[in-house]
Amino acid sequence: MEFVVEEGKLVNEDCSTLVLPALSIGNVGQLAVDLLVSSTGAERVGYLDDPNLLPCVGNDAYGPLPCGEIALPLEVYESSSIATTLAQQRSPVAKGMMIKFAENIANFAASSGKKHIIVLSSLDFQRLHNLDMSRGPQVYYLSNAESDGRDDHCERLGFGRLHEYDSEGRCWKYLSSVFEKNSVEELALPSEDELEDIDYYPSLPFAALFSAFKARGLKMTCLLCYCSEGDNIPEAFLLAEASSKLMGLTPDKFHGEGGKWQIPYSWKSMYGAPPDMSMF
């Protein structure tokens, strides 16, 4: 993976926090990063070129008017005011290459001096076993602060620990062994017939990113929420707000207008063109 600095831009080495999405149901992580980039006024500083990413291009996603600034599959934005780097991923990883991709992006983060990585992802609502709606939509977390995934700061913020994380589970251990270069234990992946429900979580892209960054010794927090396919804008707000809280920020500290969340311009056409009214 190569980091290409955009012509005329400088990278701020004080941006020690990296926020990035993991591909997941409803594209929630990507929508949340869109919201953060748009609202913080973060400026694009470069691109990440990885052979495992499928290609895509588009017009500028943030606006206020599409000005013809080309958008690439994996872009790096910086907001100096909140000392944060945001990476936005717009296209999928080639099938079977997620582990390689996670390794590459972890190498980039480590070599760029990032100290804290926040990964935003969603989980399939059908996998949620203990539904408790009494507190409203719940944000879950997974951290490498403690071996069981717990983190005091996340607990104080009211996030729920992902209880399904088991560092000794065979798929989680497999991921750790893949990324830790000094691992002496060669582990085999369970065959598809042996996989169980509990193996759903380590199979997801956020788990690969978590394990890759953990292996590089970086402080790592995954923020997660359950959702179904559909209009996932509410979940995007949920994760964007959660990541802001985690970083000790509120929208009034953002660069954007009025200190509030700014809807990206590209969201106007998220669900396609309106129906053809001539049929009525």
Place this chain on the structure above:
Amino acid sequence: MEDVLTENPPPSRFFQEDLNNFVQPPESLPSPFIIFSNPKPELPLRPSLLIIAISSPSLYIFHSLPSKTLLGSLIMPEVPFSGNTMEPSLEDKSCNIYSLSSADHKNLTLLVSVQLPVSPERSNLVSRLLIAKDIIPERVIILDSIQSRNFRGRLSPDETLAAKLETSAEKKATTHTGLVNLDYFPSGSVIDGLSASLLSRCQLKNRRGTLVISWPEFGPSVIRFVGALLKKIVPSLDVASVNKDLEKNSSRTGLKKDTWLDSDLYT
């Protein structure tokens, strides 16, 4: 009506295997490469302009152009040659590279006709070959069709239109290729595949690049439209022969009429 269970999901939706870390990677394939005709030119080639045809209308135009010289061909090992002919043909699965004769021998213009399927996974390698390895152009123009599955607006089959995306270097350039009047591709819609990979490569290399996407995918009207655009880009281009007999050809001009028979079994 398509089966909602088996039809392809919209591009923003994932299949389970797309989100599975433990899916086996595909078998690795040999890398694509370019072969050149004799005498082999000095590499890398450094054309002032490289025009890459991916859409059916642009392929038809390139095929019909007189005064072009076959320089070489990009080979993808996984694409069989069965059914190809000795002389270049629109039905071939090939990726031929031509040079345009020019009074000014210093300004080399190359044309590439991409008539073979390039998967998204292989696009990165192909775009590196065409833009950053054996060929290093000053300026690139890519001609593709709007992909309706990725377009968030409404597309009428009766309306011919085109839009563009360009690199930062192209936006800053003081001289332009005659495409300034094209609207930008609307925000929220994306282009994927080889044309996206080519334009991305141009942006990463800080090179002048423009992707022109036209609609509809086939038909005489869009062929004339693209031909007129090309004439603005390269005024010396002889597009007169392209417009002959357009109406007599299949409405899917540039493709075989019976594409469902396009199989290795029927060569």
